Amino acid sequence: MNQAEVRPAVCEIPLRSGKPCGVTAKVRCMTCERALCESHQATTTRLVDEVGPDGRLLPFPRTVHLQMCEACFATSPAELARIESEKRAAQIRQEQEEAKRQSLLQIHGPRIEAEEYFVSGAARQALIAAGIPKGVVYKTETIQKKGLFGSRWVETIVSTQHGWRIGNLLWTYDAGGDVSLQSTFLTIMLDQDISNALSNYTTTERATHLRVFVRVEPYADGYKDIGGGHLADWIAAAKAVKQLCGTGI
Ligand SMILES: [Zn+2]
Ligand SMILES: [Zn+2]
Numbered sequence: 001m002n003q004a005e006v007r008p009a010v011c012e013i014p015l016r017s018g019k020p021c022g023v024t025a026k027v028r029c030m031t032c033e034r035a036l037c038e039s040h041q042a043t044t045t046r047l048v049d050e051v052g053p054d055g056r057l058l059p060f061p062r063t064v065h066l067q068m069c070e071a072c073f074a075t076s077p078a079e080l081a082r083i084e085s086e087k088r089a090a091q092i093r094q095e096q097e098e099a100k101r102q103s104l105l106q107i108h109g110p111r112i113e114a115e116e117y118f119v120s121g122a123a124r125q126a127l128i129a130a131g132i133p134k135g136v137v138y139k140t141e142t143i144q145k146k147g148l149f150g151s152r153w154v155e156t157i158v159s160t161q162h163g164w165r166i167g168n169l170l171w172t173y174d175a176g177g178d179v180s181l182q183s184t185f186l187t188i189m190l191d192q193d194i195s196n197a198l199s200n201y202t203t204t205e206r207a208t209h210l211r212v213f214v215r216v217e218p219y220a221d222g223y224k225d226i227g228g229g230h231l232a233d234w235i236a237a238a239k240a241v242k243q244l245c246g247t248g249i
Helices: 070-074 078-120 122-129 204-207 234-244
Strands: 039-053 055-068 136-148 150-174 180-190 215-218 222-225
Touching: 039 070, 055 070, 055 078, 078 122, 078 180, 078 204, 078 234, 122 234, 136 180, 136 215, 150 215, 150 234, 180 222
Parallel strands: 136 222
Antiparallel strands: 039 055, 136 150, 150 180, 180 215, 215 222
C-alpha cells in the first residue's frame, strides 16, 4: 500500500532566535498564508453577548483569536483605522479633561487662593504686621446652679481666645434634619498659628477642618463663640482682611 505522507502543518512564524516556531499549526493567516499556532494568531477584543449576573444578555469584552498573524493584523486597514480612531478618542478625552480642569480652576481657583491665604498663615501675619487690634472671644456653657430659691441656669465662660473681627460673612450651617442653610454672621478670625497643622492635607481640607473662623455675637467686653457652621465665602473673608490691613481695595 502506498500511503501518502501526511505531515501536520507547523507554525511558520519565526521566533526571536530566527528559527520557526514549529508548534502544530491551527490556522493559516488569510493574508500571508503562513501556518499559525494558536499563540501566534493575532487577537483582538470584541464585545460578545453573554448572560450576565442578572440573567440578561449583556455585551462583555472578550478576547477573540483571528485567522491572521500579528504582523498582518497590525497593518490591516481595519486595525489601522481602529488604532487611529482610538488615538483620536484618547486625544478628545484628554482635551475634554483639560477643559474641565480649566473650568474647575476658574470656579474654584479664587476660592482655593483665598483659603490658602488663611491656612498658610499669611492672613494672620498681615493682621499682626498691620497692628490690627484683637478682640476677646469667649466660649460659654449654660449650667444649672442650685440656689436658695431652687435651681437656675447660669451662663459661664469656659474658655477664652483672641481674634480679629473680620465683619459679617456668609456661613453654611446645619439647621437639623440634614438641612443646611446659609446666612451672614459676625465673624472672627482666631489668632492661632495653623501654618503647620494638617500639613499632609489639601488646602481645602485644611480650610474645612482647621477652625480658622468662628461665628460670634457681642458678649461682655468681647464676643461669644456661637459654634458650628462653616465659613462659606472665603473670597470675601480674604478681601475683608486685606482691606483691614490697608493692602486691599
Ligand atoms: Zn500573515
Ligand atoms: Zn507558533
